[in-house]
Amino acid sequence: MTHLEEKALETSPITPLCWFRKVDDTFVILHPNNDPRTLLGHLDYRKTQMQFTLEEETNQQISFLDVLVQKDNNDKLQTTVYRKPTHLHVPTQINTFTMPPTIHLKSRKELSQPLRDELTTSVLRNNI
Structure with a gap:
């Protein structure tokens, strides 16, 4: 996966501000002027066996693994533990x-x- 990422990012029309991967989940921050679908199309165009999907932030927050990442009023990132809605708290x-x-x-x-x-x-x- 690392080799694929390196090659894809080298030729990408968009340079991510941040790229964190854990197994098959990737957390990416792009410049506000960049369309994430452009990066997604570039990754999918590479004709690999992998298929990438896109999940964008909603209400200035997004979950990544067990972390809820929220953007505050100053555009700083805050993190808390994320629990899925189906979590039973048991x-x-x-x-x-x-x-x-x-x-x-x-x-x-x-x-x-x-x-x-x-x-x-x-x-x-x-x-x-």
């Missing part, structure tokens, strides 16, 4: 996800057979 229980136990041994042969059987049973039980 904390996740600490035991809802269990990792199998990690064993740091040079060799499993160092364990007796009953202990190896118990560890295998324990790992299988924790993965269910």
Whole structure:
């Protein structure tokens, strides 16, 4: 993705003021005189397997990942935690996800057979 971005931005008719990417989400700030659809068209024109979409700010705010970015009256950016409208405000229980136990041994042969059987049973039980 980085190579694609570098090549696309090198040839873009618009130079973004800021470009932040996290996996497949990109936060871009353009100069107010630039049309974001021009940049979107340039990215989509590159004929890659990826398809870009555009989400513009509404009411001077936009969400990016779990952050709500808001523009204040002085055009400064303020951030707060973003919760989707479907968020239930229910904390996740600490035991809802269990990792199998990690064993740091040079060799499993160092364990007796009953202990190896118990560890295998324990790992299988924790993965269910």
